[in-house]
Amino acid sequence: MNFITLTLLPILALAGCSTVQNQAPPVWAKGAKPQEILTSGAGEGPAWHPKLGLLFSGDGNVQRWAPKEDKLDVFREKAGTNGLLFDYSGRLLACEPKQRRVTRLEKDGSITFLSTHYQGSRYNTPNDITVDEDGRIYFSDPRYGNRSNIEMLDDQGTPIEGVYLIRQDGTVVRVITHEVDRPNGVLVSSNQKYLYVADNNNDTVGGAHKLWRFKRKSDGTLNLRSQQLIFDWKTSRGPDGMVQDASGRIYVAAGLNTDNLPFETKLPYEGGVFVFTQNGILLDHLPIPNDEVTNCAFGGEELKTLFITAGGHLWSMKTSIAGDLPWPKGRSSKTE
Known part of the structure; x- marks a missing residue:
């Protein structure tokens, strides 16, 4: 297959960027350029398996x-999945928005339904998923598109687009109710202290396009008073999926290359992968020409390849630091 390469464009006027970059390893491997691997079929949720290769949701x-x-x-026909992630034991976690549930593909090929309802109501459309080192699972439950059959409502009848925690015993608790506008990507930080939540309302005028951070409590719930804004894409496409490297830097799929009026604009942040410190300093932006840039995941040899899904296309980019995943080569001895 012929690869297409792109030239990496510099970011202009990043406050404090040069200082941070001088103190830390470069983001990308020396001389690396983005390569287009596939032109169709790669919609969302990339997840790396050292033997199988790259799994993702598409078609x-x-x-x-x-x-x-x-x-x-x-790999799995008619799955209807979105976010995918291997847990610390190498089992495939999946958000299934069409079936409005969260599942786990066991190593024997069977499927476990982790959660299908919350307090008697069906979920909206489970979107993205993350896991902590104790095996507790977080997933986001936004609703994009048709909102006519939403069952998740508060006492006033307002739709709830929340974030949920599945405990090790299978019980579920809602950890975010209305604290964000429309949750999308979720990520437990490398040090296990924080949960990052992408807030991406792309079909409402004035909708949020922000990345938030919450402190985690010992039981996995969140300190909602700790909510901190990490970055605001303003009128551009907000954050979607995200991943982190071994140094704790966060790689976020976001931005837009074509105006989506009246909801979103191409400027000030064009589509690609945005790289941040844990505290939200923007280090770099990797432009990707395809809309929509939906997600990214580390994989490949030594986990030093960033795979990016964008409008059905699959891209890759070599990095200088390995990715930090639950599995393979996770942060915990619980990996195999």
């Missing part, structure tokens, strides 16, 4: 791209 299936053979095939 209604869980797709698999095998890098050695440069081959695309179907």
Whole structure:
């Protein structure tokens, strides 16, 4: 397959950027350029498996791209998934928005339904997923598009687009109710202290396009008073999926290359991957020409390849620091 390369463009006027970059390793591998791997079929939720290759959601299936053979095939047909993630034991967690549930693919091929309802109501459309080192799972539950059949309502009848925690015993608690506008990507920080939440309302005038950070309590719930704004994309497309490297830097899929009026604009932040320190200092922006830039994940040899899904296209970019994943090569001895 022929690869397409892009030239990395510099970011202008990043306050404090040079100081931070002088103190830390560069984001990208020396001389690296983005490479386009696939032009269709890669919608969302990339997740790396050292033997299988890269899994992702696309065309209604869980797709698999095998890098050695440069081959695309179907891993799980008609799965209807979005966010995917391997937990610390190497089992595949999945948000299934069409079925309005969260599942786990076991190593024997069976599927466990982790959560299908909350307090008797069906979820909106589970979107993205993350896990802590104790095995507790967080997932976001926004509703994009048709809102006619929303069952998640508060006492006043207002729709709830929340974030939920699945405990090790299978019980579920809502940890975010109305604190964010429309939650999308979620990520437990490397040090386990924080939960990052992407707030991306892309079909409402004045909707949020922000990245938030919350302190986690020992039981996995959140200190809602600790809510901190990490970055605001203003009128551009807000954050979607995200991942982190071994140094704690956060890589966020966001931005837009074409105006989506009246809801979103191309400027000030064009589509790509935005790289931040844990405290929200913008270090770099990797431009990706395809809308929509939906997600990213580390994989490849030594976990030093960032895979990016964008409008069905699959891109890759070599990094200088390895990714920090629950599995493989996770932060915990619980990995295999």
